[in-house]
Amino acid sequence: MTENSFEPRFTGYAEKVRNSFADQHYMAHIGARITNIRPGVVDIEVPAVSELEQQHGFVHGGVTTAIADSAAGYAALSLYDEGDGILTVELKINFLAPADGEKLIARGQVIKPGRTLTVCRADVFSMAGGKEKLVATGMMTMACRPSLKH
Amino acid sequence: MTENSFEPRFTGYAEKVRNSFADQHYMAHIGARITNIRPGVVDIEVPAVSELEQQHGFVHGGVTTAIADSAAGYAALSLYDEGDGILTVELKINFLAPADGEKLIARGQVIKPGRTLTVCRADVFSMAGGKEKLVATGMMTMACRPSLKH
Amino acid sequence: MTENSFEPRFTGYAEKVRNSFADQHYMAHIGARITNIRPGVVDIEVPAVSELEQQHGFVHGGVTTAIADSAAGYAALSLYDEGDGILTVELKINFLAPADGEKLIARGQVIKPGRTLTVCRADVFSMAGGKEKLVATGMMTMACRPSLKH
């Protein structure tokens, strides 16, 4: 999908995203890491290890959703002010193919930024032997909370 | 919410659900366990431990979604034939309050069973000092796959 | 489903809902009318006439969604202040059975009211010969806009 082009509100937006991500214990628990931060765009990867599997041996939809949610949330956060925080209001995700392969990559992006609400999309791909496959696509509504800070 | 009343198709439905759940490595990875299985109804709990937290110290929405998804999926599975498996087609979840407290409980239930598609709802509650609070509510579409077995 | 119990913020909440509904030309265009207003609960009916049909002779999903959305929106509006207005942020709906029969009834209710966002549910039933059937179930996020007034 083509990406919109956004201007960040302050130069330290990427550092803020990295710091907040580092505070998410759960992202560490599943082995996730951020691999791309641009204004309104954040990618998060997770290795397709055994601990993350569901009963058929694919990565659990809860993991797919978690990285999609976080990628979208940080894409939104990257466009707000330095002191602003983000909460997920709601998300919807369609699972399109089994999440197999070596790792999953969630690509979150802002569709429509707003003063208090930002609507995002996140596509999740599995990587196997250098080939990527779309395994899920989601839409999320994020709310800015000035007091949350990250 | 009031619950519909459903008839299972075979007597071993609860054991099948428990066996499939035991095969979900990811459920063990987050410390989740099944606490209730009835026809069309499954509850899953997870302790609100540090590894599952997001950046504000609450349980990550990906965990909330994972147990909601699994509770709903197993609620659906409980109404299918012995040899049938289940896949999540899509899910939508609204986050209503911070997921704090000692543990989370996802209560999945079937709203409309069908030959190939079953629509479910799952409410997620946090428990703190014996009091429960609704923290999320979701809707899921599950697909029956005869060849998957669980 | 069981209903939560809510207190309206001012006595004229039902009149405000009726007045706003009367301003929705589209509700008149499809023949919809409000049949129940209580704090946090609104029902809207529409006759299953030929103009509202899709290609298989059932009521179009767009109509089902429209009355579900409006019922949920007015359920939310009934709990806000006299000068507040409501916008739908997003909605999700599952179609469970063909929308046949003599009329459709959407029952909207508030699940979680909030200062700026209110999460609602709406079930839509078809009526045929005095019997009702659940044809759709949806979840909606509504935003309060103080300047919109209705």
Place this chain on the structure above:
Amino acid sequence: MTENSFEPRFTGYAEKVRNSFADQHYMAHIGARITNIRPGVVDIEVPAVSELEQQHGFVHGGVTTAIADSAAGYAALSLYDEGDGILTVELKINFLAPADGEKLIARGQVIKPGRTLTVCRADVFSMAGGKEKLVATGMMTMACRPSLKH
């Protein structure tokens, strides 16, 4: 957004879509017409007339959703066999901006075709003075029903 490229299964796919659309009384009732049919892609327009308004004078979200749903459904139908029909399993839509202007255009497209389920996206734009604005974006799950024929 960039579009996937799909092969139709028979040459008369566009005529089939037009014939089915002509059977949707509700599409005529709101003044909608198809303006583009390609494999996996269908556009539907509706004039922003007074009968379609909600209480603030914008096009009702139910109309926006109806054309998004139909555009996505016909995008899916265009990729199935001559004798196949389509039903909407569920849809989710985010409303991004007021639906004002002279007309609305829903652009439906297939994201992931499947044997029984097809996942689609639909963006809805308003047109005012030759300029288009994104007013809503949605995701839909469509089910193929071989016996429905359109």
